Amino acid sequence: MSIRLSRRALSVGAAMRELEGDELGGVVLFAGRVRPDRVASGRVQALFYEADRPLALRQLRRLAGTARGRYGARRIVLWHRLGTIPVGDVAVIVGVASAHRARAFESARYLIEELKATVPIWKTDRARPARRPRRPRSRPRGRSSG
Amino acid sequence: MSIRLSRRALSVGAAMRELEGDELGGVVLFAGRVRPDRVASGRVQALFYEADRPLALRQLRRLAGTARGRYGARRIVLWHRLGTIPVGDVAVIVGVASAHRARAFESARYLIEELKATVPIWKTDRARPARRPRRPRSRPRGRSSG
Amino acid sequence: MPKPGRSVRIVLFASAREAVGAAALERAVPERGVSVETLLRELAREYPPLAPILRASRFVRNGEYVVGRRGRVRRGDEFAIHPPYGGG
Amino acid sequence: MPKPGRSVRIVLFASAREAVGAAALERAVPERGVSVETLLRELAREYPPLAPILRASRFVRNGEYVVGRRGRVRRGDEFAIHPPYGGG
Numbered sequence: 001m002s003i004r005l006s007r008r009a010l011s012v013g014a015a016m017r018e019l020e021g022d023e024l025g026g027v028v029l030f031a032g033r034v035r036p037d038r039v040a041s042g043r044v045q046a047l048f049y050e051a052d053r054p055l056a057l058r059q060l061r062r063l064a065g066t067a068r069g070r071y072g073a074r075r076i077v078l079w080h081r082l083g084t085i086p087v088g089d090v091a092v093i094v095g096v097a098s099a100h101r102a103r104a105f106e107s108a109r110y111l112i113e114e115l116k117a118t119v120p121i122w123k124t125d126r127a128r129p130a131r132r133p134r135r136p137r138s139r140p141r142g143r144s145s146g
Numbered sequence: 147m148s149i150r151l152s153r154r155a156l157s158v159g160a161a162m163r164e165l166e167g168d169e170l171g172g173v174v175l176f177a178g179r180v181r182p183d184r185v186a187s188g189r190v191q192a193l194f195y196e197a198d199r200p201l202a203l204r205q206l207r208r209l210a211g212t213a214r215g216r217y218g219a220r221r222i223v224l225w226h227r228l229g230t231i232p233v234g235d236v237a238v239i240v241g242v243a244s245a246h247r248a249r250a251f252e253s254a255r256y257l258i259e260e261l262k263a264t265v266p267i268w269k270t271d272r273a274r275p276a277r278r279p280r281r282p283r284s285r286p287r288g289r290s291s292g
Numbered sequence: 293m294p295k296p297g298r299s300v301r302i303v304l305f306a307s308a309r310e311a312v313g314a315a316a317l318e319r320a321v322p323e324r325g326v327s328v329e330t331l332l333r334e335l336a337r338e339y340p341p342l343a344p345i346l347r348a349s350r351f352v353r354n355g356e357y358v359v360g361r362r363g364r365v366r367r368g369d370e371f372a373i374h375p376p377y378g379g380g
Numbered sequence: 381m382p383k384p385g386r387s388v389r390i391v392l393f394a395s396a397r398e399a400v401g402a403a404a405l406e407r408a409v410p411e412r413g414v415s416v417e418t419l420l421r422e423l424a425r426e427y428p429p430l431a432p433i434l435r436a437s438r439f440v441r442n443g444e445y446v447v448g449r450r451g452r453v454r455r456g457d458e459f460a461i462h463p464p465y466g467g468g
Contacts, residue, residue: 013159016177020234025181028174028254029158030247032468035171049467052393052460055440080467088166092468101176101258101380108174109251112468120440121467122394178380195379198305198372201352226379238380247468258380266352267379268306 001064001076005051005121007083010090015077019097024074026101028108032092034085039125046086052120056080059119063111067096073107074098080121091123147210147222151197151267153229156236161223165243170220172247174254178238180231185271192232198266202226205265209257213242219253220244226267237269300331300365303372308349311341325366328358350374388419388453391460396437399429413454416446438462 002018012029019027036043060078067073077095085091094111098104115121148164158175165173182189206224213219223241231237240257244250261267299318309315319331328351336343351358352372353365365371387406397403407419416439424431439446440460441453453459 011159012162012175013157016158022182022234025179027177027179029177030251031162031173031175032247033171033173035245036168050393051467052391052440052462054443055460088168099181101178105176105251105255112247116468117465119467120393120462120465122463123466124394124398196305197379198303198352198374200355201372262380263377265379266305266374266377268375269378270306270310 001061001068002079003057003060003064004079005053005056005060005082006079007081010079010081010093012090012093012095015079015093015095018077019075019095021075021097023099024097025099026104027095027097028101028104029077030092030094030108030112031090032112033090034087036087037125044087044125046084047091047123047125048084049080049082049091049121049123051080051082051122056120060115063114063118066114067107067111071107071110072098072103073111076107076111078111078115080115080119082121147207147214148225149203149206149210150225151199151202151206151228152225153227156225156227156239158236158239158241161225161239161241164223165221165241167221167243169245170243171245172250173241173243174247174250175223176238176240176254176258177236178258179236180233182233183271190233190271192230193237193269193271194230195226195228195237195267195269197226197228197268202266206261209260209265212260213253213257217253217256218244218249219257222253222257224257224261226261226265228267298367300326300367301370302335303370305372305374306378307375308342308345308373311345312339321365321367323367325364325369327361328353328363328365328371329361331365331371332361345375346373348376386455388414388455389458390423391458393460393462394466395463396430396433396461399433400427409453409455411455413452413457415449416441416451416453416459417449419453419459420449433463434461436464 012031015029034047064076064078067076073096075097077093079093081091094108096104096107158177180193210222210224213222219242221243223239225239227237240254242250242253299320302317304312304315332346336346354369387408390405392400392403420434424434442457
């Protein structure tokens with residue numbers, strides 16, 4: 001299985017090459033692209049994606065293991081791009097190769113649904129999110145401090 | 147929609163470009179590759195694909211229309227390669243772009259199932275099928291002649 | 293060879309072509325044509341390996357699927373034999 | 381700034397980071413630690429925009445998801461706030 005969180009652009013052609021293999025006649029690829037959603041300030045030009053990397057990678061590995069065991073996925077690609085991604089670019093690729101297409105479809109659907117629901121990745125419609133610490137509004141009290 | 151029956155190699159990257167479009171956040175691609183199935187003479191090295199071209203094109207257009215009307219597919223690729231295709235090469239690409247992934251998955255699944263069941267395309271494990279006419283075994287009788 | 297003007301052109305695909313050893317046949321038919329049923333019966337008799345394939349096939353007359361086997365095939369028609377499909 | 385040795389490191393993602401205006405906070409805690417429940421209550425009080433986010437979030441202590449809010453967070457722990465996920 002190929003699992004990747006990276007700032008680089010994603011390519012479905014590269015995903016196909018990862019999914020090569022004798023006997024693997026059916027390949028299903030899901031590609032999620034950044035849509036130009038309407039927001040308060042107009043149209044989104046790009047989205048910013050971030051992840052809790054170690055947890056996200058662990059969860060992606062778990063999902064791939066389940067797709068393999070439960071659905072018979074034979075090769076799996078789970079790639080998510082991070083950072084600022086312009087509208088129209090691919091943010092996520094889920095790819096599955098199986099001997100038969102039913103399993104590839106079921107695995108790919110399972111993986112993208114679970115990825116969205118259970119993998120610590122977020123998108124915001126700000127290209128550059130706040131990074132600098134800010135003082136809390138009130139003075140810390142008791143045992144906590146800001 | 148992009149519908150193609152061609153002897154040229156198929157590329158999922160090219161299919162992705164056909165499926166571009168604002169608002170179309172979800173893309174599902176199915177690629178069917180030639181598998182090295184076991185046959186009497188050993189392992190398949192290549193399969194020969196043929197079609198009843200006018201009927202196949204008409205039925206592919208019908209299927210695309212149904213996927214659009216019933217499942218909300220917004221852009222559709224239905225490409226099938228013909229002729230001799232070596233093991234591992236892509237024989238068919240079904241691609242669908244929709245605003246949301248559920249529709250793209252449902253459309254792609256519908257299209258590949260219907261393509262296999264209802265589109266006059268055939269594969270044989272002979273790279274070069276018989277082409278030359280052969281005399282019938284018995285003499286034609288009555289109003290028919292060979 | 294029969295003259296095209298008096299014959300039906302039979303187009304064979306895939307396993308049907310292999311069973312017959314030809315991609316197309318010309319068959320002379322009488323002026324009033326011949327029923328699909330009769331045409332298929334005669335083809336099965338002449339090409340025994342074709343018989344089981346015909347039982348599983350669909351048929352196309354001049355670009356339209358044939359419904360039932362009562363309809364007639366006439367001189368100048370193209371009659372295509374479609375064994376079960378298997379694209380992908 | 382509190383000394384790291386006496387504090388918990390709180391890591392904030394996405395909307396939680398934006399509500400606080402920082403990607404991470406250090407909070408001094410007593411030697412016996414503090415319950416998750418207490419920690420969250422104090423964060424919500426100090427950063428009111430964070431309160432609704434915390435109600436929908438998952439929490440991760442030292443790389444493991446926190447089950448329930450009774451467990452304790454101690455000096456040296458990393459405590460991450462995960463607003464609802466939205467990859468893809």
